[in-house]
Amino acid sequence: MTQGKFIVIEGMEGAGKSSAISVITEYLAEKDIAFKQTREPGGTPLAEQLRTIVKSAKHDEQLTQETELLLMYASRSQLLANVIQPALSEGDWVIGDRHDLSSRAYQGGGRGIDDQIMETIANVTLKGFKPDLTLYLDIEPQIGLARARARGELDRIELEQIDFFERVHKKYQSLANADDTIVTVDASQEMPKVHQDIRQALDNFFESMA
Ligand code: Z5A
Numbered sequence: 001m002t003q004g005k006f007i008v009i010e011g012m013e014g015a016g017k018s019s020a021i022s023v024i025t026e027y028l029a030e031k032d033i034a035f036k037q038t039r040e041p042g043g044t045p046l047a048e049q050l051r052t053i054v055k056s057a058k059h060d061e062q063l064t065q066e067t068e069l070l071l072m073y074a075s076r077s078q079l080l081a082n083v084i085q086p087a088l089s090e091g092d093w094v095i096g097d098r099h100d101l102s103s104r105a106y107q108g109g110g111r112g113i114d115d116q117i118m119e120t121i122a123n124v125t126l127k128g129f130k131p132d133l134t135l136y137l138d139i140e141p142q143i144g145l146a147r148a149r150a151r152g153e154l155d156r157i158e159l160e161q162i163d164f165f166e167r168v169h170k171k172y173q174s175l176a177n178a179d180d181t182i183v184t185v186d187a188s189q190e191m192p193k194v195h196q197d198i199r200q201a202l203d204n205f206f207e208s209m210a
Contacts, residue, residue: 004035004088007205008096010105011137012169013158014147015187016194017097020137023195024095027202036087039097041075044082050075057156065111072103073125080129099131101175101182106157109171110164133205135198136176137187141165144187 007024009017021037028035042051050071054063076099087094100122108118141162148158176182183201187194 001089001091004091004093005132006084006088006094006096006099008099008101008131008134009137010098010101010134010172010182011187012139012141012144012165012172014144014151015137015139016147016191017137019191020135020185020194020198021095021097023198024135024202027199028093028095031206033093034091035093035095036083037095037097038079038083040079040099040102041072043075043079047075047078050078055155055157057154057159059156063156065107065113068111069103069107069113069121072107073121076100076103077125080126085129096131099134100126101134101136101172104175105168105172110160110168112167131181133201134176134179134182135201136172136182136184137194138173138176138184139187141169 009020009024011017025035025037040047041054042048053059054068054071054075084094084096103122104118107113108115145158145162145165148154173184176184183204185194185197185201189197
């Protein structure tokens, strides 16, 4: 059986990941490709509990940045072993709402955790596993945050100051520019144009596999 492919959608809050995922699911359905959807942090019963911890702004004690980092990778380890790899082995495709690039951007860029430490933890957890294609929705933090705020209550990370999100954004852009499996989509455009660009990136990906 042919191994499935892992496609990840990435970007800052309010970038439009939710509707981008619908575009990808429609595209795969049109091609009769079976797929599973995941999200990070989360995606397994245990990883969803870790998600609740990292997103809650209501803890009685401060979550240290090291704890935050390790919880992100603990969640990812559970998801990879229990959902992503089994699905890919069965020939299903997997569409991920965030993956390792989020940790590199938020914990590496935003929190300022050293690249070498990030690399070591990623290697221990993922053992070289990486997505076949990542679609990075690029948005200026101010625009994305305004969209996210208009939607409702903010989580613990969304309550960070703007300079934190500027660092996350910068890191996302530099990592995306350095990796040809990551396609940057301008998420500040009108939604139909964003969706057209996503479909174009998927067309290119399928052509590259042919
Ligand atoms: N995190 C981390 O720190 N490290 C990690 O390793 C991982 C995650 C994996 C997870 O939250 C949090 O954990 C996240 C990063 C961190 N926190 N922060 N901050 P999440 O993934 O559950 O939530 P999110 O990233 O905050 O998702 P979101 O805000 O739901 O983003 P979105 O899915 O991209 O947004 P959306 O719902 O698709 O769009 C937001 C609104 O904008 C909505 O009303 C849309 O209709 C509107 N929108 C979208 N696109 C457009 C365009 N093009 N024009 C106009 N309006 C638009």
